[in-house]
Each structure stands twice: as structure tokens, then as C-alpha cells.
Amino acid sequence: MRTLVVALTLCLAAAATPALAGEVALTFDDLPTMALSPNTDYAQVTTKDLLAGLKRHHFPAIGFVNEVKLEARDKPDRIALLKAWLDAGMDLGNHTYDHPHFTTDAAAEIAETQKGEMVTRALLAERRRSPHWFRHPFLETGATDAARKTFEDWLTAHGYRVAPVSMENSDWMFAMPYDQAVLKGDTAEAARIQKAYLDFTAQIVPWYIAAAQGVLGREPKFVFLLHATRLNAESLDGLAAILKANDLKPVTLARAMTDPAYAMAEDAVGANGNQWVTRWSMTLNKPMPWATLPKPPADIEAIDDQLEGAVGPPAAPAKPRA
Numbered sequence: 001m002r003t004l005v006v007a008l009t010l011c012l013a014a015a016a017t018p019a020l021a022g023e024v025a026l027t028f029d030d031l032p033t034m035a036l037s038p039n040t041d042y043a044q045v046t047t048k049d050l051l052a053g054l055k056r057h058h059f060p061a062i063g064f065v066n067e068v069k070l071e072a073r074d075k076p077d078r079i080a081l082l083k084a085w086l087d088a089g090m091d092l093g094n095h096t097y098d099h100p101h102f103t104t105d106a107a108a109e110i111a112e113t114q115k116g117e118m119v120t121r122a123l124l125a126e127r128r129r130s131p132h133w134f135r136h137p138f139l140e141t142g143a144t145d146a147a148r149k150t151f152e153d154w155l156t157a158h159g160y161r162v163a164p165v166s167m168e169n170s171d172w173m174f175a176m177p178y179d180q181a182v183l184k185g186d187t188a189e190a191a192r193i194q195k196a197y198l199d200f201t202a203q204i205v206p207w208y209i210a211a212a213q214g215v216l217g218r219e220p221k222f223v224f225l226l227h228a229t230r231l232n233a234e235s236l237d238g239l240a241a242i243l244k245a246n247d248l249k250p251v252t253l254a255r256a257m258t259d260p261a262y263a264m265a266e267d268a269v270g271a272n273g274n275q276w277v278t279r280w281s282m283t284l285n286k287p288m289p290w291a292t293l294p295k296p297p298a299d300i301e302a303i304d305d306q307l308e309g310a311v312g313p314p315a316a317p318a319k320p321r322a
């Protein structure tokens with residue numbers, strides 16, 4: 001009897017103690033939206049669905065804004081999309097005005113950052129808050145050591161903190177092919193792309209966990225780079241299932257940034273910046289498991305390349321694109 005009581009007590013104690021959960025901050029770049037045809041209808045549907053999905057799952061998130069995307073005849077409607085993020089309890093950060101490459105001196109990057117906070121600062125001020133998080137476009141942290149230092153000193157002096165990236169799923173590559181399928185009304189193709197996207201995400205999330213464990217000797221709190229796209233808005237349940245399967249609980253960016261790994265020195269400069277797991281691997285001189293890196297499907301990449309060529313942005317770099 002006593003053995004049974006002890007066994008029962010141990011069972012109850014085990015059930016009452018939550019499993020050690022991993023943590024991840026969800027960050028969405030290129031607000032109001034990254035889209036093939038960035039009209040306001042698309043943006044309204046995407047924003048509404050994305051925020052509804054995040055709220056349904058009780059996931060905190062932050063959106064990083066490119067205020068150039070507000071410049072249109074319907075500017076008030078576009079600003080309302082940013083307000084919707086704050087009304088939904090999410091945070092907003094600065095992703096520069098026009099998403100430039102950090103290939104020049106710090107002065108240009110500072111000007112872009114100042115220009116990029118005009119609307120966001122006012123919206124946050126209405127809530128007695130101010131912009132705090134900055135995400136580098138293309139994860140480019142500086143053209144040179146000197147430019148990096150000057151810019152980071154400016155960020156600190158102006159209340160900003162850099163939002164790193166330690167997990168990504170090349171969502172941008174799937175997003176425009178998905179938009180095209182939706183615009184054409186080709187639901188079978190949209191479903192095929194969405195499945196490919198979620199299959200790829202299900203492979204690369206555990207890859208990042210294993211890579212970070214190999215580099216740090218433990219699992220850090222992750223910061224996941226995503227984009228404000230219709231694909232993500234319509235894939236929230238699938239993404240949530242993948243996070244759950246990997247024992248990752250969404251937390252605020254501030255919470256993820258309490259992980260000491262983000263305080264580790266790293267000095268990356270140059271074009272098309274690395275995500276932070278690679279930066280840690282360079283600082284600690286530990287290898288990254290590149291041989292097992294999952295690759296997005298070649299046909300999706302081909303459609304994306306074709307669409308990028310058609311709409312004009314620069315060719316996609318091989319590294320994560322913020």
C-alpha cells in the first residue's frame with residue numbers, strides 16, 4: 001500500500017511539474033505587409049487574419065515596420081493596420097523607412113531609422129510607450145566595424161535595442177508564389193505551396209534547435225524571423241502545431257532577449273548578414289551543421305525568382321532575409 005501511495009504521489013508530482021518548455025519570440029517583418037500586390041485590401045485581410053490567429057493561440061508577437069509602405073493615397077487606412085497590431089496587444093518595432101542595404105556609412109542608416117519611426121513613435125506614444133526594438137534589413141549590422149559601432153551607439157542613445165534572429169524558415173520565398181496562386185484563384189496551387197511551406201518549416205525548426213544546442217551546449221530562447229504575409233496569416237494553425245511539436249512556447253521578444261546568448265560579443269559586418277546562431281558559432285568557434293540544413297523546394301525557389309524579377313526587388317540573397 002505504501003509503495004502504491006509513494007508511486008501515486010510521484011506520478012502526481014510529475015504531472016504537476018510542467019515539462020521544461022523551450023521558448024521562442026515570434027517577429028514579423030516588413031509591416032504593414034510583404035506582398036506581391038501590396039494593395040490595401042490584401043493588407044487588411046492579411047493583418048486581420050494574422051492578428052486573429054495570433055490571438056486565437058494566445059501568442060505574443062512584434063511587427064517591424066517599413067513606414068515607406070504607408071505612403072499612399074489611403075495612408076490613414078494603412079496606419080490603421082499598424083494600430084490594429086497595438087490594439088491586438090502586439091508590439092511594433094523599427095525596420096527602417098525604406099529597407100535599405102546597410103552598405104554605406106552609419107549616417108545613412110541613422111537617417112533611415114529616424115525617418116522610419118515617425119508614425120510608429122506617435123502610435124506608441126498614444127499608449128505611453130516608445131519604440132524600443134530595431135531589426136536590421138537583410139540582417140546587415142554594418143558595412144564596416146566603424147559604421148556598425150557608430151550606428152549601435154546611436155541606437156542605444158535613442159532607446160533602441162537590436163532584435164536579433166536565431167530561427168527562420170525562408171517564409172519570404174514561399175510568400176509571393178502563394179500570393180500569386182491566391183490572386184489567380186488557383187486554390188490547389190495555393191494549398192500545394194502552403195503544404196510545402198509547412199513541411200519545410202517542420203524540418204528547419206528542429207534543425208535550428210539542434211544547431212544552437214551544438215553551438216551553445218544548450219537550447220537558447222529563440223527569436224523567429226517571419227514576415228507579415230497572407231501565407232503566414234493563413235498558416236498560423238500549422239505553424240502553431242510545429243512549435244508545439246518542438247516544445248516551443250511563444251514568448252515576448254523582451255523575454256527571449258533575457259537569454260544570455262544574446263549578450264555574447266559578435267562582430268559581423270558586411271552584406272547579407274547571418275542569423276545569430278551562425279554568429280555565436282563564429283564567436284565560440286563551434287561548427288554549424290550545414291550538411292544537414294534543409295533546403296526549400298527548388299520549384300518554389302524558381303517561382304519566387306521569376307516573381308522577384310517581374311516586380312523588381314533585388315535578387316534574394318542566399319542567407320536569411322529580414
Ligand SMILES: [Zn+2]
Pocket residue numbers: 029030095099137138321322
Ligand atoms: Zn525586412
